[in-house]
Amino acid sequence: MSELLRFATAGSVDDGKSTLIGRLLYDSKSIFEDQLESVERVSRERGEDYTNLALLTDGLRAEREQGITIDVAYRYFATPKRKFIIADTPGHVQYTRNMVTGASTADVALILVDARHGVLEQSRRHAFLSSLLGIRHLVVCVNKMDLVEWSQARFEEISREFREFATRLDVHDLTFVPMSALLGDNVVNPGVNMPWYTGRPLLALLEDVHIASDRNLVDPRFPVQYVIRPMQHDHHDYRGFAGTVAGGVFRVGDEVKVLPSGMTTTISSIDTFDGPVEEAFPPMAVTIRLADQVDVSRGDLLCRPHNAPVVAQELDATVCWMSERSALVPGGRYVLKHTTRTTRAMVVDLQYRLDINTLHRDEQADELTLNEIGRIRLRTQQPLFFDEYRRNRTTGSFILIDEVTSTTVAAGMLREPQAKPTVTPASSPNVVWQTGTTGRERRWETLGTTGMTVWLTGLSASGKTAIAGELERLLLDESRNAFLLDAELLRFGLNADLGFSNADRSENTRRIGEVAKLFAEAGTVAIVPVISPYAVDRARVRRLHEEAGLAFVEVFVDTPLEECERRDPKGLYRRARAGEIAGFTGVDDPYEPPTSPELVLRPTNGTPMQQARLILDRLPRPE
Amino acid sequence: MTNSTTGSPGTSRSYELSDLAALEAESIHIIREVAAEFERPVLLFSGGKDSIVMLHLARKAFWPARIPFPVLHVDTGHNFPEVIEYRDRTVAAIGIELVVGHVQHDIDAGRAVEDTGPRASRNRLQTVTLLRSIEEGRYDAVFGGARRDEEKARAKERIFSLRDEFGQWDPKAQRPELWSLYNTRHRRGEHLRVFPLSNWTELDIWRYIATEEIDIPSIYYAHRRPVVQRDGMLIAVTPFISVDDDELAYEEVVRFRTVGDATCTGAVESVAATVWDVIEEVSATRITERGATRADDRISEAGMEDRKKEGYF
Numbered sequence: 001m002s003e004l005l006r007f008a009t010a011g012s013v014d015d016g017k018s019t020l021i022g023r024l025l026y027d028s029k030s031i032f033e034d035q036l037e038s039v040e041r042v043s044r045e046r047g048e049d050y051t052n053l054a055l056l057t058d059g060l061r062a063e064r065e066q067g068i069t070i071d072v073a074y075r076y077f078a079t080p081k082r083k084f085i086i087a088d089t090p091g092h093v094q095y096t097r098n099m100v101t102g103a104s105t106a107d108v109a110l111i112l113v114d115a116r117h118g119v120l121e122q123s124r125r126h127a128f129l130s131s132l133l134g135i136r137h138l139v140v141c142v143n144k145m146d147l148v149e150w151s152q153a154r155f156e157e158i159s160r161e162f163r164e165f166a167t168r169l170d171v172h173d174l175t176f177v178p179m180s181a182l183l184g185d186n187v188v189n190p191g192v193n194m195p196w197y198t199g200r201p202l203l204a205l206l207e208d209v210h211i212a213s214d215r216n217l218v219d220p221r222f223p224v225q226y227v228i229r230p231m232q233h234d235h236h237d238y239r240g241f242a243g244t245v246a247g248g249v250f251r252v253g254d255e256v257k258v259l260p261s262g263m264t265t266t267i268s269s270i271d272t273f274d275g276p277v278e279e280a281f282p283p284m285a286v287t288i289r290l291a292d293q294v295d296v297s298r299g300d301l302l303c304r305p306h307n308a309p310v311v312a313q314e315l316d317a318t319v320c321w322m323s324e325r326s327a328l329v330p331g332g333r334y335v336l337k338h339t340t341r342t343t344r345a346m347v348v349d350l351q352y353r354l355d356i357n358t359l360h361r362d363e364q365a366d367e368l369t370l371n372e373i374g375r376i377r378l379r380t381q382q383p384l385f386f387d388e389y390r391r392n393r394t395t396g397s398f399i400l401i402d403e404v405t406s407t408t409v410a411a412g413m414l415r416e417p418q419a420k421p422t423v424t425p426a427s428s429p430n431v432v433w434q435t436g437t438t439g440r441e442r443r444w445e446t447l448g449t450t451g452m453t454v455w456l457t458g459l460s461a462s463g464k465t466a467i468a469g470e471l472e473r474l475l476l477d478e479s480r481n482a483f484l485l486d487a488e489l490l491r492f493g494l495n496a497d498l499g500f501s502n503a504d505r506s507e508n509t510r511r512i513g514e515v516a517k518l519f520a521e522a523g524t525v526a527i528v529p530v531i532s533p534y535a536v537d538r539a540r541v542r543r544l545h546e547e548a549g550l551a552f553v554e555v556f557v558d559t560p561l562e563e564c565e566r567r568d569p570k571g572l573y574r575r576a577r578a579g580e581i582a583g584f585t586g587v588d589d590p591y592e593p594p595t596s597p598e599l600v601l602r603p604t605n606g607t608p609m610q611q612a613r614l615i616l617d618r619l620p621r622p623e
Numbered sequence: 624m625t626n627s628t629t630g631s632p633g634t635s636r637s638y639e640l641s642d643l644a645a646l647e648a649e650s651i652h653i654i655r656e657v658a659a660e661f662e663r664p665v666l667l668f669s670g671g672k673d674s675i676v677m678l679h680l681a682r683k684a685f686w687p688a689r690i691p692f693p694v695l696h697v698d699t700g701h702n703f704p705e706v707i708e709y710r711d712r713t714v715a716a717i718g719i720e721l722v723v724g725h726v727q728h729d730i731d732a733g734r735a736v737e738d739t740g741p742r743a744s745r746n747r748l749q750t751v752t753l754l755r756s757i758e759e760g761r762y763d764a765v766f767g768g769a770r771r772d773e774e775k776a777r778a779k780e781r782i783f784s785l786r787d788e789f790g791q792w793d794p795k796a797q798r799p800e801l802w803s804l805y806n807t808r809h810r811r812g813e814h815l816r817v818f819p820l821s822n823w824t825e826l827d828i829w830r831y832i833a834t835e836e837i838d839i840p841s842i843y844y845a846h847r848r849p850v851v852q853r854d855g856m857l858i859a860v861t862p863f864i865s866v867d868d869d870e871l872a873y874e875e876v877v878r879f880r881t882v883g884d885a886t887c888t889g890a891v892e893s894v895a896a897t898v899w900d901v902i903e904e905v906s907a908t909r910i911t912e913r914g915a916t917r918a919d920d921r922i923s924e925a926g927m928e929d930r931k932k933e934g935y936f
Contacts, residue, residue: 004642071797073778074771076824083642085822097799104801212639226655230688238687244652244803249638273683281638285651285684298659322799337804340659399804406808408798 002080005211008087008106008135010099010126015112016143020181021075021088022053027188028203030077053181072102081207091122096129096356096371097322100411103133104397107211110202111140115148115178119161121357127162128356131169132318132373132413134393136214138166139175139205145194146180152196168359170390173209177202215282216392220248220256221309222280222302223339223385223395228287240271240287241296246339246394247387250288250302251279257308258294259301259385265292282394299341301385301395309385309395314348315378316415318389319400321368323409326402328368328376333596334409338384338398344596345400349377378412379546389413403596440549444523449481451520453513453545454615456529457538457594458557459586460572461564463608464529467557467601470612472527483519487512487530500583506537513541520550525619529557533585535592551620556597557611561586563603643831647680650819652803653782654684654766657817658691660807661764664817665722665757668694668714670706671882672839673768673820675713676828679837680819681766682717693720695760697753699745700727701863701885709840724756742853744887754790763814764807772824782821788812825880826905833898843901845878845894856889880905 009017025031039055046052075086087102089095091112103109109130113123123140130138140162148154159176166174177186178197185191186201199205225243230236250256250267257264269289270277280286288302296302303309321328328347336345353365353374361375368374389396400410444450454471456464468484475482487508491498495511498504509532519526532538538554545552564586565573576584583589599618601611640648657664666681668674681690696710714721726748729735735751738744757765771778781797783805798806809815820828832839849860851870858864860872863886877890878901895901 001639002642003639004645071779071794073775074822075778076772076822078642078824078826083824083827101799101801105803212637215638217638225652226659226685228685228688232687232689235687242655242684244648271686273686283645283648283652284640285648285655287686335808337806340656393802397802397804399799399801399806401806401808406806406810407796408800408806411799411801 002078003082003212004085005082005108005206005209006085006087006106007108007110007206008089008099008102008130009110009112010089010091010102010129015091015114016181017088017091017112018055019053020110020112020141020143020179020187021086022055023181023184023187024086024203025075025077026053027184028077028079072098079203079207084206091126093122093125093356094371096125096373097320097411099126099129100133100320100322103130103135104393104411106130106133106135107214108137108139108206108209109135111138113140113142113158113162115142115144115151115154115158118158119165123162124165125356127166127169127171128359131171134389134413136172137175137209137211138171138173139177139202141181141202142176142178143181145178145185146183150178150193152178152194155197175199175205177205216247216387217249217281218247219307219309219387219392220250220254220302220304221246221387221392221395222250222256222288223341224296224298224300224302225340227297238289239293240269240289241302242285242287243340244285245280245282247282247392248304248307249279249281252276255305256290256302257305258290258296259303259308259311260383261295261300263292263294264305265290265294267291299339301339303385309387310417311383311385312417313380313383314417315345315380315384315386316375316417317378317398317412318354318373318375318415319368319410319412320373321370321410323402323407324370325405325407326409328374328410329366333403334400335403335596336378336380336384336398336400338386339395341382341384343380343382343384345378345380347376348379351375351377375415376412381546384414386414388416440521440523447481447523449523450620451481451523451525452551452553452620453516453520453526453528453541454553454555454619455516455532455538455541456527456555456557457532457597458559459561459564459591460531460584461567461569462557462559463603463611464531464557466608467555467611467615468527468529470609471615474612474616475525480525481523482525482527484527484529485512485516485519487528490515502534502583506534509534509537509541513537513544516541517544517548517550520545521548531585531591533589533591535594538594553599553615553619554594554597555615556594556600558593558600558602560603643827643834646823646827647683647831649803649822650677650680651684653805653817653819654681656805656807657764657766658685661815663760663762664692664764664766665760665762666690666692666694666766667753667768668696668710668721669768669882670696670710670713670840671768672828672832672843673770675837675839676823676831677766677768677819678713678717678719679835690717690719693722693760695722695724695756695762695765697724697749697756698726699749699884700725701745701861703840703842703859703861703879703882703885705842706840706882709838713838722756722760724752726752728752729755744884746884746887749884750790757790757814763809764817765814766817766819768820769818770823770825770828771818771821780818780821782818783807784816784818785809786814786816790814792816826902829898829902829905833902840882842879842882844898845876845896845900847874847876848890849873850875850877850890853889857891858887858889859885861885 042055043052073088077084089099089102111126142155142158155178179186185193188203190201222243224241228240228242230238252267254267268291270280271287330347330350332347334345336343352361352363356373387395396414398412399408402409456468458464472482472484495508498508516526516528542552575581576587585591605611726745729751730737735748781800849872850857851866851872866872878893879890895904
């Protein structure tokens with residue numbers, strides 16, 4: 001059976017990395033005549049002495065012009081034993097993110113060392129990044145042996161030095177091959193120049209390295225990717241959970257637990273287009289059917305009742321920052337994608353920045369910029385179901401996405417949580433999504449209720465209060481405990497001492513937030529329509545809820561200023577424009593729109609009633 | 624592809640997957656991810672072998688449900704009749720909606736200007752029709768059958784590749800793509816091209832067609848037809864090309880390695896009559912698919928990169 005092996009190569013042009021890949025492709029007869037012809041022609045035009053095999057692997061025009069590889073390029077070749085995917089990555093420190101990307105899916109890493117220069121800073125860096133990304137097999141290619149007179153002593157010296165350094169890393173399997181990529185020795189064929197080398201050439205090693213047991217076949221993990229419900233006459237009652245097995249082996253008849261609900265049931269069938277199978281293991285893409293009607297949707301995870309992943313919202317992770325436009329700083333908020341689950345996350349703490357050349361930890365660091373790696377603590381809006389990256393690369397990895405630019409800004413590898421104990425999932429996803437206290441659980445369960453805060457922010461006359469009133473009615477219609485906290489009424493009582501200065505507005509928002517939190521704690525859906533113009537104040541209220549483990553649903557009522565002014569039910573805009581009211585939000589005081597609300601409502605969404613329904617659909621539902 | 628109970632060649636007791644089974648699983652994962660995270664995906668379907676494999680994988684991804692998105696064919700009007708017949712038969716058998724974007728409509732409306740002369744090709748004009756079709760269909764994810772082994776510029780393209788509101792690709796602003804975590808976010812008007820076959824090679828495609836017993840248009844297998852020699856390629860004599868006075872049309876036993884616009888897709892001399900013959904031939908061949916049979920890719924060193932930036936497939 002032919003098997004798939006993915007390997008990453010890191011190195012710069014100077015190391016002969018592109019030449020090595022060119023040699024692998026050329027000697028394994030994976031290069032086509034037309035490709036070779038084109039390379040030969042370009043080499044001739046450039047006046048180079050020999051056919052520059054490196055030209056086979058650099059793709060984009062800019063790279064050809066600059067003569068460097070600046071992105072990850074994927075190359076393919078096959079031998080009768082294996083199909084190979086090469087992630088070809090540049091080696092300089094300014095391309096760390098590309099190396100991390102290429103390494104993320106690799107089974108094996110090739111580290112290039114120039115025999116003349118020995119183990120350099122960049123060799124160490126490549127080895128460190130490979131081990132950080134969980135690559136178990138490292139092959140150190142000691143290249144350009146022709147330039148050190150094929151010296152065995154030199155090879156052994158380099159091997160010794162590298163081995164010493166590698167003891168500090170998490171490397172399972174370390175191999176050294178002396179070679180000349182330019183002349184071909186020990187790449188595909190043994191060559192005649194190093195009779196003292198008793199090992200095998202690189203390609204033979206790559207064909208035989210045992211990678212099947214690198215996968216985690218112990219801990220069953222199945223992130224639900226897509227729910228299959230055919231809505232067709234012939235499969236009327238079919239309900240299957242499609243996904244890719246991320247760990248362990250699932251068998252028909254196995255008892256499984258669903259996270260976050262905590263429900264248990266058994267696997268009734270594992271389906272594929274080609275017919276049912278008895279068992280599924282990584283990385284098979286299958287569809288699992290369950291014996292009982294349990295609520296399962298995308299982002300949920302199937303595991304075994306006595307072998308569940310960590311469930312937590314406080315996460316310790318090592319991240320590589322990948323954005324040149326921004327930096328990672330404590331307090332930063334991002335979209336986080338982990339398996340099939342997407343949630344929001346905030347950087348709580350930057351513990352240290354790691355010098356990837358010396359492995360020195362800088363605990364004074366206050367930011368991570370492009371290509372920097374550090375340890376951070378994150379808090380997520382919904383809990384993640386994860387394993388330590390070292391145990392499982394699929395359930396242990398995540399990416400951070402910038403909400404404004406939508407670009408991927410960081411790659412993260414999760415670590416076993418240290419300080420805080422794991423949150424045990426309770427029976428309902430709504431309770432689970434925040435850490436809870438026993439008193440609350442008992443209260444909510446007894447009363448059959450779920451508390452939370454719905455925060456409607458927007459300009460004056462945007463329609464917040466009308467929507468809030470409709471939402472309260474809808475919830476009461478469902479016999480759910482809801483209460484509209486009218487900010488204007490509060491100004492007559494609790495907040496009677498406050499005016500409209502910036503400080504007083506902040507304090508107004510803070511107090512309303514505290515009150516809402518108490519209502520939520522008591523099991524009520526607190527509905528708060530309040531302008532709350534400043535982002536920092538709203539963030540504080542959100543934090544207040546999140547720290548208490550309460551759901552906070554921020555709704556941005558995004559009615560354009562022109563429309564609000566046109567409505568102007570109390571004539572306030574007219575008076576503000578006339579200068580009778582100073583510091584009026586939207587006129588002469590800023591409104592800072594939310595960048596990441598749970599929901600945005602616009603007049604095009606319909607009447608307040610229709611808008612309220614949209615909110616209702618987004619709320620966590622009680623059992 | 625993967626059936627451990629019946630002991631098919633896909634798996635073994637040591638929980639290993641064959642390379643094809645692993646590629647298939649990766650592609651299905653990608654296709655499901657799109658269905659889960661996008662509102663209006665569409666799959667580009669030309670009746671060529673790569674898009675046929677992609678469609679086959681999509682069926683597998685959602686079975687027993689139907690494929691939850693339509694297929695789109697950008698039709699230059701210069702078709703091989705065998706391919707159109709195949710397309711219509713396949714779409715009807717699967718029960719999937721077919722949307723056709725006609726290059727002719729864009730020419731008629733003056734949005735695209737046709738090249739003139741005997742070597743005129745509508746290949747480049749497809750970009751106009753493709754982008755118009757995407758805009759009209761408000762598609763936010765477009766599945767393409769491109770493979771990274773086809774061409775140097777493709778080797779660095781992501782599996783989920785962002786196109787701006789003009790349909791253009793910026794190779795400098797690609798998002799990092801790690802593990803199997805795909806960033807699907809995009810603004811209104813932007814879309815993502817998604818390439819589930821990125822990691823497949825031409826040989827993988829053929830081996831898969833063989834093991835899955837997938838039906839493909841007959842022109843992929845050896846047959847006799849009139850051809851002319853052009854730029855070292857054999858171009859089929861069809862009503863869409865004019866044969867120059869100094870060209871000689873003659874009959875030859877050929878097959879096509881790719882299927883595209885009939886005016887610029889070259890045939891190769893071949894007697895490979897079955898899929899296994901083709902595999903043998905492809906395994907032994909020393910010329911890339913595009914180098915052999917695509918006149919349009921021979922324009923310049925950076926031909927494909929430029930075209931992709933404009934919004935080409």
